[in-house]
Amino acid sequence: MTPLCGTIGRVPGQLMLLDTASLYFRAYFGVPESVKAPDGTPVNAVRGLVDFIARLVADHRPDALVACWDDDWRPRFRVDAIPSYKAHRVAEFVAGEAPDEEEVPDTLSPQVPVIAEVLAAFGIARVGSPGFEADDVIGTLTTAATTPVDIVTGDRDLFQLVDDARGVRVLYPVKGVGVVDTIDDAAVLARYGVPAASYADFATLRGDTSDGLPGVKGIGEKTAAQLVNEFGDLAGVRRAAEDPASSLTPSRRRNLLAAADYLDVAPGVVNVVRDVAVPGDLSAALPRTPRDPERLAALAERWGLGGSVQRLLAVLADDR
Template sequence: MAERPQKLLLLDTASLYFRAYFGVPESMTAPDGTPVNAVRGLLDMIARLVTDLRPTRLVCCWDDDWRPAFRVDAIPSYKAHRVAVEVPGTTGLEVVPDTLSPQVPVIVDVLAALGIARVGVPGYEADDVIGTLVAREVAKSADRAVVEVVTGDRDLFQLVDDQVPVRVLYTARGIRDLETVDQARLQEKYGVATGSGYADMAVLRGDPSDGLPGVPGIGEKTAAALVHRFGSLVEVLVARDAGAAGLSPTQRRRLTESAAYLAVAPAVVRVAPDAPVGDVDDRLPNVVADAEALVALAERWGLSSSVKRVVDALALG
């Protein structure tokens, strides 16, 4: 029997457990009445993804720092509106629903007992972990895996690369109806031909949900048109500085007035390809790592049915 092709599945875990939290009723509780809707929802997602996509490798990528200092130092407004409490010497705390926060350690414990790799890096977001693991896969000359990134965050469209291939499975319509984002989809929906082009467009457009101002007066369509016309953000700025044809006087003025933003924004928008991620055993386990702990967790938190679905999915090999 032929060996299955290598497929690396990278999960933007917080994106998924936030979705689970808001999509699964809080009436899903542990025996003591504690809500476990995010835990159960995430486990059910993982079971379905493993069953449907049949990865050989899997990593739950983690936000050790959802608002890294290097991004805030460059653009202080980065995610500033989502800060709940400012703590001296830190970048603050994200606004998280009261009944979600206690569920996150349970997720950590269950993933460990299952033996599913969970990777975060101090000072970096899950996006950076994903970007680094993708970069490592791209750099391989042999035994390169197909990479699929599951996320509800459009920022990760910048990683799309048909040559590897790297695809984003976008959860906007739910886990049961994932949108596959490849280069053809980027061209069709956004007018940019590559993941890198998407990042350049995102710099120009900005993103209010992340506190990124963008270039005032340049929306998504204009940003995509400029990247298409000149080939990259770098070439757009070369044309701006050279007074080249192809930019209207208004566009040149707006790009010039936003020079300070444009000097730092690419490093904020682009995911880090070189975060200090250690060696990762990302092999998909077909036997759980700690059966005794897993049984105890399932009983303590009322997770037996969801845990069983994951274990059955892993056993498919």
């Protein structure tokens, strides 16, 4: 797979990148489904996400904000490399397998287009890239950023982007988004025993059942961290496995050699892509007033979002 080159226009000050699906899933499960539009349609994910954004802006005061989007939640290049990638999330029907359709709750799917409309009416940038996940958009925008970046996600894979020297950190929600863990280099090291720059190699060895990544037999978190620290990186670990004189135990050497096919392709799945196509003229500056106030008012009335919309409008207008 040859990634597409992408660029982004300059953004002022602190940039906040939202892993949007991660947040609206959290909103959906955190806000009661009894929260409904006037016609009885559940809007818990919509209202929850708008409230999440208001809380994040109020607490962290970013100068620019991008809602990063999954244009493809299960990209072909990752599935071709590891067919089990997110396979358990694919809905299967009696008549056969659906074509890579993510299994999401019936009452969440209809809310996603509403979320997109509300973001557009506010003037909050929403960015995806064909054939890529939001993780890859976040990786690209983070790499291109010339200012500090806060990445808001419940996905540990993005810990690989943490970089104290560049001011890149992850805000990892632990209770709604009102309580977040700030993940910097020290936090990654304390949690996993490896620096953030080594997180992807560590995750490749360990695997991740939630993403359908098998990892290497017999290698859990502690062993993965030990191997990465001892041999420097994944390539160093593999060289040690091929060297009978290395300090690896015979069983670990056997397991690593047996996993060669997996280790050949897994880095291309685990590592986020950092140069996908994104709009070169992207205006990510945080809007102080809505781009389309009439449309926003209509959406608020149609879907019963009044309180949430007003809270976000008030936060955006506050230029402290």
